[in-house]
Amino acid sequence: MKNEKYTYKYPHPAVATDCVVFGFDGHEMRILLIERGIDPYKGMWALPGGFMNMDETAEECAIRELSEETGLKLSHLTQIGAFSAVNRDPRERVVSIAFYALAKKTEVKGGDDAKSAKWISLNDLPPLAFDHELIIRKALDKIRTDIHFEPIGFELLDKEFTMPELQRLYEAVLGILFDRRNFYKKMMQTGILKDSDNDVEQPSFFGKNKEMRTKDIDALFGGRKTSHEEDGRRRKGSKFSFDKKQYDKFKEDHNFRLEF
């Protein structure tokens, strides 16, 4: 094996892939890192990834390496871009094509060149091998842009979730806080959420000014219906889920835009 040589007329760099997998624990974003089991940077934390085979695309390579090194099997990654600084790898010239992905924070284990794999908080990153800190920064840039054009959450939350949970996710990704009530409104307006308690497709909605006005007046004069028995008000902590059809449609739709 050692003698097996591949020869070329002109020098070729090596091509590798790296993968930034985002997970959400209900409070903050974490990313999946591995502890390197071999040199260079042995013992340091790094992004999962590795060298590309000749019969696979970059994305296929990233999916494979991710699976080998962490046990996590994903079917789709989003490309961040190529990193090609001349000295980014001390062994030889390596061009890396980086991807990001969203995933539920399942159990992960080390494997292959990875001594261990672990979800580590974005706010508490250790020093990283190679230029992986730069790659993570670009991944964050990209996801923070992408989130305006396609909804996220399906990949990161349980099947059923509460509105505050979804809000915490968006806040963690974007690093800003939202007004609870406005967030509610905006999410409902997208139409990607299903009321998960009773199987109503399009949950009741805001902005029924006219009817509400008269109801308020009724209330003033004692015509009070003690709320949610009659008008289907949601209970505290009620669950939502994604309407997968709508969700996927929005992910494709080039005109979708979520303003924040």
Next chain:
Amino acid sequence: MKNEKYTYKYPHPAVATDCVVFGFDGHEMRILLIERGIDPYKGMWALPGGFMNMDETAEECAIRELSEETGLKLSHLTQIGAFSAVNRDPRERVVSIAFYALAKKTEVKGGDDAKSAKWISLNDLPPLAFDHELIIRKALDKIRTDIHFEPIGFELLDKEFTMPELQRLYEAVLGILFDRRNFYKKMMQTGILKDSDNDVEQPSFFGKNKEMRTKDIDALFGGRKTSHEEDGRRRKGSKFSFDKKQYDKFKEDHNFRLEF
């Protein structure tokens, strides 16, 4: 030279770059293509680009190849992404890192592996070599997104230009038409334009409701000042130029957003 061999323990793909250069002729977008002088795809049109050297980054490579093949010298390109389909090049496995750039439509000439170089209208593309049509499509996707976050024009228009010219540029890039008056307003609001006729920094602006109201009343009663002598109205076809400082600031500003 023929015997010079580079050997590796594992197979390495070749790494190349391709470059989508957009130019504007006042009416439509054109891109810079070369006619291939060598096989494969000899005689077909293709994007300028070529193989990466070991001592240059991908961007440096694209800049060099662009210069060699077309004579066009640019200093900055924007990365589109890596293209890694297994069979995208019939010679060997080639991963290409693609870039786009904006440039004034200067004279170009063929060179190196390019028999000739030419600006060709986006609406009239010939069949292209490799997967270059795909790359162009991605480039368009990206520039149409990017245009919302950073102004364009400085790289594509003459130093001085009229508002309708700028509008035609935006319409060509985005493929949609704008209301002349709203476009005017939005551009002025950004603050990146200078009145180029007289050297006024901040040209007069819309929305002076109060003063205008009283002026209108004046006019009604005969206090008519026959317009632009007194209130500095611009002449038809008056020229603007970019305030380079503001322009660059907006290009960096992560919060800049131009709504259309």
Next chain:
DNA sequence: GCAAAAGTGTTCTTCGTACACCCATGA
């Protein structure tokens, strides 16, 4: 002097932001 292009203003509507209210739930 007329048509077409281009500069300037106004109105309407949409939507984001800020904020008030009320009901549920559990200590």
Next chain:
DNA sequence: TCATGGGTGTACGAAGAACACTTTTGC
């Protein structure tokens, strides 16, 4: 029963879309 969290509604203001008017330029 009270504090806290969470579902729902309203008011205001900024900004985009639609549209009217005027002036310039060239034939």
